[in-house]
Amino acid sequence: MAANGTVAAGGSPPQRDDPPAPAPAGPPSLVGCTAAAAAEPPPIATGGAAAAPEDLPGPAVGGGAAAKATAAAAAAGPPVPPAGGVDPRHAVIAGAVRTILGCLDAEPSRAGLAKTPDRVAAALLYCTAGGGTTPRGIAGDALWAEPCAAAAGAPAADGGGGGGGGGLVLVRSIRLYSMCEHHLLPFFGTATVAYLPGAAGVLVGLSKLARLADAAARSLQVQERLTARVADDVAAVTGAAGVAVLVDATHLCMAARGVAQGGATTVTTAWRGAFVGNAALRAEFLTLARP
Template sequence: MCIRHRPESAQRVPNEVALGRPSRQEAEAAVRTLLRWAGDDPTREGLIDTPARVVKAYEQIFGGYRMDADALLERVFEDVEGYSDAVLVRDIPFYSHCEHHMVPFMGLAHIAYYPTKGVVGLSKLARVVDAFARRLQTQETMTAQIADTIESILQPRGCAVMVEAEHLCMAMRGVQKAGVSTITTQFRGVYKSDPNEQVRFLTFVRNPKG
């Protein structure tokens, strides 16, 4: 097992420090303003505690801003008996929020990579997905961020990422079409240069027993 250490200059400044994170009281006041704007009374019995609940929920829903995705992959297990074939983790569930309307989108992520110096704990890949999903996002950006992190930290011979999601901004507003799926992919290394590897990845994702 090895742990890769980043230079001090590469350490990230938490967003709440860089952007001047508002206080909890300011956040709760903002929720009250939105409740009034929506046409309700934040002082009525059912809404009195809503601002505090919303802020507490946002701490978890948007917890990805306080997660370092790079650090999640820095511990690598080298003693894998020379294993060098693909590692695939499929059907990783995630919940995110569209950065355009702050409405949820959710779905599944599938990740594969060809290890070079070792493998990472399988749960860490799921945590990387969470690190980016639990932010205001676009699906396209999130897919690329997951692939960028795997490629940068693990330096595999190749990695592939597929994200399938339903966007409630399409179901609840706008065209109001429920059940529509959006699929995004990123291929790096051998997955990008060899179409056969892409087919193999897609086959395992769609038909793992085939």
């Protein structure tokens, strides 16, 4: 991890499996799969067109590669459905799921599985919809300057943030649900997000911190990148003097398979701005982050 982030885990240190090797060229073999599994499903309507992404401003503090990756992802966004509201990805995903079911189950056309391809397609599109949002779009007009926050966020005598007796704004126990990009299995847990208002004293609505974390989680992920993205997004919309994020999550790719460590959790942190060089400020955050 970079100098401004750390990774820890409960119990024995978790070892993430290496990503699978690239698939060989050419169409995959369907030996052992039923012919019905390869049938094309009808297109399914999933709602209106996604909102057009906005320009993402550069982060006020920290940044680097994670910020650039966040900006690129926000600029690209997911494919926009046509005017009729049918997402073309739904039919493709459902067809692929039907093929997978034919390989996993002896009766993929039975009643219990008949609608599974459509359900899985809808669920995957929902769980990965975070790429169609931007931090500024999520924050909207829930930003304002507060004089008392500006005073609290003034630099302290030691050069770090937190002059005037503190000034942290912190929301803890934000529920997160995401998907491991190595196994397409869920990981879930909580995030604690804090920022130290900058010289302008800009505050953001508290619910927006939770929405920023949720949007960052809704894509194919590794936890380290998720943590960094939340920190960069909060910095981008608040102009904060410092941002701190802690994510504590359980990974099913580790708990339900492989090493099968159901009780292990993974903790990641990201520090931006004043938190990077101020041990007392980091300690205050970690103390407040405890449930």
